[in-house]
Amino acid sequence: MNTIKNKNNHKKIIIVLVAVLACLGLFGVLVKTGVILKTSENPTGTAGPTPEQQKQSAEAAADAKQQLIEGQKPGTNTSTDNTSQVTTVDLSAKQEATSSVTVFTTLQGYSSGTCDLKVTNGGKETSLTANVIYQEEFSSCAGFSVPIAPLGKGTWSIKLTVTFEGKTQSKTISFEVI
Numbered sequence: 001m002n003t004i005k006n007k008n009n010h011k012k013i014i015i016v017l018v019a020v021l022a023c024l025g026l027f028g029v030l031v032k033t034g035v036i037l038k039t040s041e042n043p044t045g046t047a048g049p050t051p052e053q054q055k056q057s058a059e060a061a062a063d064a065k066q067q068l069i070e071g072q073k074p075g076t077n078t079s080t081d082n083t084s085q086v087t088t089v090d091l092s093a094k095q096e097a098t099s100s101v102t103v104f105t106t107l108q109g110y111s112s113g114t115c116d117l118k119v120t121n122g123g124k125e126t127s128l129t130a131n132v133i134y135q136e137e138f139s140s141c142a143g144f145s146v147p148i149a150p151l152g153k154g155t156w157s158i159k160l161t162v163t164f165e166g167k168t169q170s171k172t173i174s175f176e177v178i
Contacts, residue, residue: 086108086109087108087109087110087162087164087169088106088107088108088109089107089160089169089170090105090107090171091103091104091105091171092173093158093173093175095148095177095178098148099148099149100145100148101145101148101156101175102143103119103141103160104140105140105141105160106138106140107132107139107162108139110132110139110164111132111134111164112134113132113164113165114129114130114132114162114163115129115130115132115141115142115160115161115162116128116129116161116162116163117129117130117141117144117158117159118158118159118161119146119156119157119158120156120157120159121151121152121154121155121156121157121177122154124150125151126150126151128144128146130142130143130144132162141162152177153177153178154177156174156175156176156177157173157174158172158173158174158175159171159172160172
């Protein structure tokens, strides 16, 4: 009779050990995948900002844009003269295989406006227009992709003119299309 009890006890111990090991393994997998052990600062368990941080960031960006529109340096509370606002236009291009050239723009001091792109090669010309896209660190034009076929290969003259509050600023670069 005792041997039967001992065998049943051994079976129970083995079953408990297997269950404990299975639970530990499952716990390890859940920790490794990030399903559990989320911090209270970031209850979603992701590396990104919390919804409150996203809201604060959006409000700060909206304030900075409004200050830029009003001619203030972002982060200040005193108004300044719009004529002293520094604006810059940077322009670059990259050939995408053999079909098109992508024109990249970086605009400082622009919260809105229009971008007019004029590209010439010899006697051939093409023009494109896009809106200024505001971003807190820098703005840009909505994007330009210029097909190569109509203008052909050679040295292109790429001129960008940005218009904002009735004022214009231009930048021209040369770009070799092969």
